[in-house]
Amino acid sequence: MVSVALKAPIETPPKRSFRAQMHLAREDAIVSAVNRLLAEKGFDAMTVDEVAAEVGIAKASLYKHFPSKEDLAAAAMVRVMDRARAFLDKLHDAPAGTRPIDQLKAVARWTMEVQLAGEMPSLPSENSTLRTALTTNKAYVDGLMDVSDRLGAWITASQADGSLNPGLPPIAVLYTLFARACDPVLGFLKGSGQYTNEQIIDLVLSTCFDGLQSR
Amino acid sequence: MVSVALKAPIETPPKRSFRAQMHLAREDAIVSAVNRLLAEKGFDAMTVDEVAAEVGIAKASLYKHFPSKEDLAAAAMVRVMDRARAFLDKLHDAPAGTRPIDQLKAVARWTMEVQLAGEMPSLPSENSTLRTALTTNKAYVDGLMDVSDRLGAWITASQADGSLNPGLPPIAVLYTLFARACDPVLGFLKGSGQYTNEQIIDLVLSTCFDGLQSR
DNA sequence: GTCTATAAATGGATAGAC
DNA sequence: GTCTATCCATTTATAGAC
Numbered sequence: 001m002v003s004v005a006l007k008a009p010i011e012t013p014p015k016r017s018f019r020a021q022m023h024l025a026r027e028d029a030i031v032s033a034v035n036r037l038l039a040e041k042g043f044d045a046m047t048v049d050e051v052a053a054e055v056g057i058a059k060a061s062l063y064k065h066f067p068s069k070e071d072l073a074a075a076a077m078v079r080v081m082d083r084a085r086a087f088l089d090k091l092h093d094a095p096a097g098t099r100p101i102d103q104l105k106a107v108a109r110w111t112m113e114v115q116l117a118g119e120m121p122s123l124p125s126e127n128s129t130l131r132t133a134l135t136t137n138k139a140y141v142d143g144l145m146d147v148s149d150r151l152g153a154w155i156t157a158s159q160a161d162g163s164l165n166p167g168l169p170p171i172a173v174l175y176t177l178f179a180r181a182c183d184p185v186l187g188f189l190k191g192s193g194q195y196t197n198e199q200i201i202d203l204v205l206s207t208c209f210d211g212l213q214s215r
Numbered sequence: 216m217v218s219v220a221l222k223a224p225i226e227t228p229p230k231r232s233f234r235a236q237m238h239l240a241r242e243d244a245i246v247s248a249v250n251r252l253l254a255e256k257g258f259d260a261m262t263v264d265e266v267a268a269e270v271g272i273a274k275a276s277l278y279k280h281f282p283s284k285e286d287l288a289a290a291a292m293v294r295v296m297d298r299a300r301a302f303l304d305k306l307h308d309a310p311a312g313t314r315p316i317d318q319l320k321a322v323a324r325w326t327m328e329v330q331l332a333g334e335m336p337s338l339p340s341e342n343s344t345l346r347t348a349l350t351t352n353k354a355y356v357d358g359l360m361d362v363s364d365r366l367g368a369w370i371t372a373s374q375a376d377g378s379l380n381p382g383l384p385p386i387a388v389l390y391t392l393f394a395r396a397c398d399p400v401l402g403f404l405k406g407s408g409q410y411t412n413e414q415i416i417d418l419v420l421s422t423c424f425d426g427l428q429s430r
Numbered sequence: 431g432t433c434t435a436t437a438a439a440t441g442g443a444t445a446g447a448c
Numbered sequence: 449g450t451c452t453a454t455c456c457a458t459t460t461a462t463a464g465a466c
Contacts, residue, residue, distance in 0.1 A: 023449090041342060044259035047441060061450050063443065101428065126402065127256060165429045172418050173427060175403040182399065187341065188390040203387050211426030212388060213316065214380045238431095262459065276432050278461065 027065055027075075030055050035076040038121035043073050043130050070133035074140060076121050080114070081143035088150050100157035101164055101209075104177065107151065108208060111181040112201045116190065120181055148174060180208060242280050242290075245270050250291040253336035258288050258345050285348035289355060291336050295329070296358035303365050315372040316379055316424075319392065322366065323423060326396040327416045331405065335396055363389060395423060 033054040037046045048069055052059040066072045087110050091103050114120045124130050134140050155173050158164035164173065189200045248269040252261045263284055267274040281287045302325050306318050329335045339345050349355050370388050373379035379388065404415045 026449095042259070042339070044257065045339070045343065048443085049441070057449095058451050059442090060444075060452085064449055067443095069442065104427075124257070124260075128260070162429055164427055165425070168418065168422065168427065169409075171407060171409075172400070172404060172422070175400045176419075176422055176427065178403075179398060179400045183394060184397065185387070185390045185394045188393075189387060192386060194384075194386075203383065204391075207383065207387070207391055207423075207426070209426050209428045210380070211422070211424050211428075212319075212379055212383065212391065213424045213426075214377055215430065241431095263461085264459075272431095273433050274460090275434085275462075279431055282461095284460070 026055075026057075030062065030065060030072070031075050031079050034072050035079065035119060035121055038073060038076050039115075039118050042122050043124045043128065046073075048072070068133075070130050073121070073130050074133050074137045077123075077134060078137065078139045078143060080119070080121060081140060081147065083114075084110075084147055085143060088147065099163060100154040100161070103154045104151065104158060104164075105205060105209060108177055108180045109201055109205060111177075112183070112186060112204060113197075115181060115183070115186055116197045116200065122182055151177060176208070180204065241270075241272075245277065245280060245287070246290050246294050249287050250294065250334060250336055253288060253291050254330075254333050257337050258339045258343065261288075263287070283348075285345050288336070288345050289348050289352045292338075292349060293352065293354045293358060295334070295336060296355060296362065298329075299326075299362055300358060303362065314378060315369040315376070318369045319366065319373060319379075320420060320424060323392055323395050323420060324416055326392075327398070327401060327419060328412075330396060330398070330401055331412045331415065337397055366392060391423070395419065 030051065033051050034046070037050055037054065040046075046069075048059055048062060051072065052062050055062070062072070066075060088107070091106055094103065111120070151174055152170055155164065155170045159166040159168075159170070183204060185204055186200055189195055189203065190197070195203070245266065248266050249261070252265055252269065255261075263274055263277060266287065267277050270277070277287070281290060299322075303322070306321055309318065326335070366389055367385055370379065370385045374381040374383075374385070398419060400419055401415055404410055404418065405412070410418070
């Protein structure tokens, strides 16, 4: 045993790393499937059997990675939140002089693109077991806080420079932007078959920032 | 048997009417419970047991009135559609000279009031059994058509008089108004505990028609 | 038409072999 | 960690007495 361990010491670390990579890759595939199903049918209608079938592993194996259906969904929510933060990181590298309101529009556009791509997990209404699982998930809550803070800075900046309506409470603006991520209008217009994704996003972005009334 | 039937002929019609009234009242109570639960937790999370418990009758009795859970939900959707049509009837009695855009605002306001009152049943995402049940329900589809037509008339009229942005496709405006019925921003703001229902509705109505940007 | 009791199926979660 | 097989609670729906 000892001699074997001494025989291949340089093999061991790569092997562990490889296994760990496989492990992460598998979990990533699981989270991707959950993310897709969550976007397609929501938490209640999604079944763990479906997730297992889509990933191509047994249901029991899923539970070796995630202890419950709620944790499964929470992992998907955390990941989309991380994607959002990564996008915000990119936006911060925008050329100096970029108006904060344009940053907000870019964020809204991104969330709608994600939704149209079928990658935006939909949150359950309220009073759900998932809801409590999320509020006790540090990674999710921290991510949500981070995103809110960054958007909040742009909101107050836009109101200061006069481009965003200063009469609106910043929190109302924040919630309005968040709500674009699950706006059913995108799906409605998509279902009409009359518009491209680009046109749909431009339309909703326009009604969101310019309003329905003429300017 | 015959003599009995002849004995109380004037009693029979009132008795049938009374029974029919009781029947309708019972069904109305059922639909009310379904409506409330549908608004609170959605179709998937709502159980027929809950409905029976809330109404105070046995589950089997429910199935004597409605053949399936989908029909239960469809009845609730039809009723809220009928309520909407009744409200539209009232709006048509508005004083001559009322601007069509103000009619549209009144409709949006009404849908948000219904949602804040916890009486707006939430539709399932897509690909649901309820979805197909609704599309094959004549009462629902007809009601939806009627509402769409009436709103459509006001939309084109508002675009004609220049108050509504003429660059927007009428169908996009229609969907945007429909979407206010399930806008999560209302619940978010309500949950913040900082605003009254009146203030919340004014805020969302403002962002919907005036947009987020300054005017 | 209302009830109690139960069927039939589904879905979340686990046991235990490998 | 993956599998098969299973447990157990829940849920939709029905049977059959009254």
